[in-house]
Amino acid sequence: MxxxxxxxxxxxxxxxxxxxxxxxxxxxxxxxxxxNEGGNDAEEAPICFNCGAAAGEHSKLSKCAKCEVASYCSRECQVKNWKGGDGKVGHKFSCAAYKRVGEDMMIIxxxxxxxxxxxxxxxxxxxxxxxxxxxxxxxxxxxxxxxxxxxxxxxxxxxxxxxxxxxxxxxxxxxxxxxxxxxxxxxxxxxxxxxxxxxxxxxxxxxxxxxxxxxxxxxxxxxxxxxxxxxxxxxxxxxxxxxxxxxxxxxxxxxxxxxxxx
Incomplete structure (x- = not known):
């Protein structure tokens, strides 16, 4: 190939x-x-798109205001993920795609x-x-x-x-x-x-x-x-x-x- x-x-x-x-x-x-497809991973609780942290007892994840899908544990993680790097696609290039699929991974x-x-x-x-x-x-x-x-x-x-x-x-x-x-x-x-x-x-x-x-x-x-x-x-x-x-x-x-x- x-x-x-x-x-x-x-x-x-x-x-x-x-x-x-x-x-x-x-x-x-x-x-x-x-x-709605993605295996068991799709049914698990959201994690930070940048560092992979989950919401804790004393902390919660916030969502991107544009797509209302991508979750972040901090402003720092959101800014870093927006730009991308380290092998990750920057969220600025994928925000529209996540808005289309929504939280349920379904395009309506x-x-x-x-x-x-x-x-x-x-x-x-x-x-x-x-x-x-x-x-x-x-x-x-x-x-x-x-x-x-x-x-x-x-x-x-x-x-x-x-x-x-x-x-x-x-x-x-x-x-x-x-x-x-x-x-x-x-x-x-x-x-x-x-x-x-x-x-x-x-x-x-x-x-x-x-x-x-x-x-x-x-x-x-x-x-x-x-x-x-x-x-x-x-x-x-x-x-x-x-x-x-x-x-x-x-x-x-x-x-x-x-x-x-x-």
Missing amino acids: PTQETVPASVADVNASTSPAKFRWIQVIELGYEE FGDDKDTARQDIISRLRFYALPYAIHKFSSAGRGFLFLQSDSSLAVLSLPSPVLSNGRKYTRQRSVLLHWLTMKEFDTEVCMDDFELASVRKELNAVVESYHEEIEVPVLMRFRCGHVAVGVAPLIPDFKLCTMLGKEYYAETSGAVQLNIDDM
Whole structure:
């Protein structure tokens, strides 16, 4: 699997200067699975996001006034965590994400879910989109199928820290496939009637997209959230082609990306 260290410096420069990709979402469905996900750690009492201290008999934790989620044992810890460092993502970069997921680790509003999906693809685009273009060159028109054993809420957070400040103990990863509609019909729909419900919209996207400027995407998460959309190619087709050959020349099937290695 490619790692961040394999990205050429020129690509890193583009990544830093390019605004997040915007998507056209064609269909979004909820399959009704339980979304509050994070294992036993999610049910434990909150701890300080910076030092890990829990509330004591004579002390209590205060919350960030902006997201009303992140907890701190002192002003000093809050200031330090806001800036980040020592391997931690600064809260100034993740405050909005925690506001979306709330204390219950559930994204409620549709616009917030759109933003969460966009944030995920933005983090993965220098690996996921080159994979899609590389597979398109050999398999033909199809779509990028992104699946995760994490919920949309958990995967959308910039770091693997739950709303109670405790670390998410599972590996946050996504599995990428490039599927043609024929493969979708014979390999997916035959066994998964729930995904078959998006076939009409997905097929319309696959038949009409412009392969040099966009990629059809089907996303599915542990929580039962499913979305069909179109992702613009950022980076562009030429760079995606180059990176696809570099990363995936020896890859014939699906690819797993560990999101915290990005």
